[in-house]
Amino acid sequence: MSIINLNPDEVTIQIFCKTCQTEIEVTIPRLVIDNAKSFPIAHLHLHGDPPHGLTLYIDRHYGVRGTELSEAVTIEKPKEIAPLTSLVLLRVPKRLKQTALAMLKLRQGSAIEVANMTGKDPAVESQYLGQLWRMGYLIRTRVQQHYQYQIAQANP
Ligand SMILES: [Zn+2]
Numbered sequence: 277m278s279i280i281n282l283n284p285d286e287v288t289i290q291i292f293c294k295t296c297q298t299e300i301e302v303t304i305p306r307l308v309i310d311n312a313k314s315f316p317i318a319h320l321h322l323h324g325d326p327p328h329g330l331t332l333y334i335d336r337h338y339g340v341r342g343t344e345l346s347e348a349v350t351i352e353k354p355k356e357i358a359p360l361t362s363l364v365l366l367r368v369p370k371r372l373k374q375t376a377l378a379m380l381k382l383r384q385g386s387a388i389e390v391a392n393m394t395g396k397d398p399a400v401e402s403q404y405l406g407q408l409w410r411m412g413y414l415i416r417t418r419v420q421q422h423y424q425y426q427i428a429q430a431n432p
Contacts, residue, residue: 279338286382287338295328295345302332305381309334311392316341320424322384322417327351329419346419354412357428368413375404377412384426 280301281288288303317335323330329346346382358364360376366378377383378393387402394401405425407428409416414425 282338285358289332289334289338289340289342291330291332291340291425293324293330293345295330295347296324299332302330303317305333305378305393307383307393308389309336309338309392311395312336317389317425319389320346320384320386320419320422321417322349322424322426323405329417334383348419350418352409352416354409354415354428356412357415358412359429360408360413360427366372368408372404375401376408379405379408379425379427382422383426386400386422386424390425 278290279287280290286305287301288301289365290299292303293300300323304319314334319332319334321330321332327349331344332340333342335341344363352367373393375390378390382389382393387398387405390405391398391400405414408414409425413428415428417424417426
């Protein structure tokens with residue numbers, strides 16, 4: 277693995293995915309790592325067709341200590357999809373705005389990662405993400421016991 281880009285907001289890591297048999301690039305907002313309470317953090321990256329997950333275990337210096345593949349993922353699409361954009365953000369209820377803004381930067385992530393970005397409690401972010409999912413702004417994917425949220429796409 278190697279860090280291929282580090283800017284004030286994000287870090288981009290290149291890592292080999294055994295399922296894809298190729299190097300993939302994973303971009304993570306630095307706040308997710310910088311504000312983590314313990315290390316390594318687990319960052320799940322969903323990608324590919326069929327979709328699968330690669331979890332990166334990242335230390336405080338953005339080094340990848342290990343990876344784990346998840347082949348069994350269950351995608352839970354909302355009934356109505358309303359892709360989240362900066363414009364759509366204006367319609368999002370006020371209490372959910374910070375969460376939605378974090379998701380726009382994160383693109384995909386868990387409640388813990390969103391909590392690292394907003395400074396709120398992961399349990400609160402879990403509720404807010406669930407609400408954004410029900411409103412159609414996010415797609416939710418279950419990987420083992422965990423939920424990963426992604427920005428919904430207009431034409432998936
Ligand atoms: Zn892959």
